[in-house]
Amino acid sequence: MAFKKFSIAAYACAEAVPLQPFQQHDVETTQGQISVKNVTISFQRRHQKVTAVENVNLNIKAGEFVALLGASGCGKSTLLNAITGIVKPTEGSIWIDHCQVTEPNPACGIVFQHHSLFPWMTVLQNVSFGPKMLGFPAARSVAMQFLTLVGLEKFKNYYPSMLSGGMQQRVGIARALATQPPVLLMDEPFGALDAQTRSIMQEELLKIWTTFKTTVVFVTHDIDEAIFLSDRICIMRSTPGSIKEEVMVDLDRPRKPDVMLTEQYIKVQKKVLAAIRQESLKSFNHQLH
Numbered sequence: 001m002a003f004k005k006f007s008i009a010a011y012a013c014a015e016a017v018p019l020q021p022f023q024q025h026d027v028e029t030t031q032g033q034i035s036v037k038n039v040t041i042s043f044q045r046r047h048q049k050v051t052a053v054e055n056v057n058l059n060i061k062a063g064e065f066v067a068l069l070g071a072s073g074c075g076k077s078t079l080l081n082a083i084t085g086i087v088k089p090t091e092g093s094i095w096i097d098h099c100q101v102t103e104p105n106p107a108c109g110i111v112f113q114h115h116s117l118f119p120w121m122t123v124l125q126n127v128s129f130g131p132k133m134l135g136f137p138a139a140r141s142v143a144m145q146f147l148t149l150v151g152l153e154k155f156k157n158y159y160p161s162m163l164s165g166g167m168q169q170r171v172g173i174a175r176a177l178a179t180q181p182p183v184l185l186m187d188e189p190f191g192a193l194d195a196q197t198r199s200i201m202q203e204e205l206l207k208i209w210t211t212f213k214t215t216v217v218f219v220t221h222d223i224d225e226a227i228f229l230s231d232r233i234c235i236m237r238s239t240p241g242s243i244k245e246e247v248m249v250d251l252d253r254p255r256k257p258d259v260m261l262t263e264q265y266i267k268v269q270k271k272v273l274a275a276i277r278q279e280s281l282k283s284f285n286h287q288l289h
Ligand SMILES: Nc1ncnc2c1ncn2[C@@H]1O[C@H](COP(=O)(O)OP(=O)(O)OP(=O)(O)O)[C@@H](O)[C@H]1O
Pocket: 043, 044, 045, 050, 051, 052, 070, 071, 072, 073, 074, 075, 076, 077, 078, 079, 221
């Protein structure tokens, strides 16, 4: 299937041809390399300057699954929003495939905690909206492929309000992937789901990622979620937010929930727990004062 190159200037400068859908895991992914260079992000809050993120350096390989893990308020969402181009770094720069991010750009698909589907559109209309906007030929059939990928092809004519929370998030994932972005940014996408649905969605996400090997940056508070999903966990420290430690997750793939019972998993968990607990206590005390 051939797709037009994106016409939006921010993405066109990468001179990238969008990934083909259903790219296999064993095919080496070359797009979606992220480079965060000396990034500091400050906000003006009334008369006070708030530094949300300070001097962050992070390199993410094409096709890598990286979790940003940290206590509430440590700057995870701010960093993610800077990668999307929604927030501008006060200092430093962010690059995707050697193209500097200066504005919101279609190289990144985004999934938030609360789905941001258009309530007046059907599931299919929601998923085909992005491809249509980017001028893809056959936007509807591309959208159908991604709906099939998340197992919701039978619900194409439903409106979002007719779906469960887990189904709405699946539509959100299909919508984010339908423009075939080299990077998928996920901000606590399963945070509002119950434990059972969340666990199923994590497995589903890994299956989708295995099929469509995009780079994923996944924000979460949840240690087990970060370990189960990712190749690497970046643990953030608070006030101001920065990367305290990186932990490699060298567990075999494909992963099933029972990986959590293995010695190897518990070893990674202990490492992450030790780093995060120190930071959580610090952040909690800071919020109290
Ligand atoms: N637009 C803004 N204006 C002012 N301050 C902001 C803005 N966005 C974020 N902040 C501040 O920056 C800090 C980091 O916020 P951010 O939302 O990135 O943290 P987080 O780690 O994602 O938190 P949570 O896990 O609770 O969502 C917080 O102190 C927050 O109040």
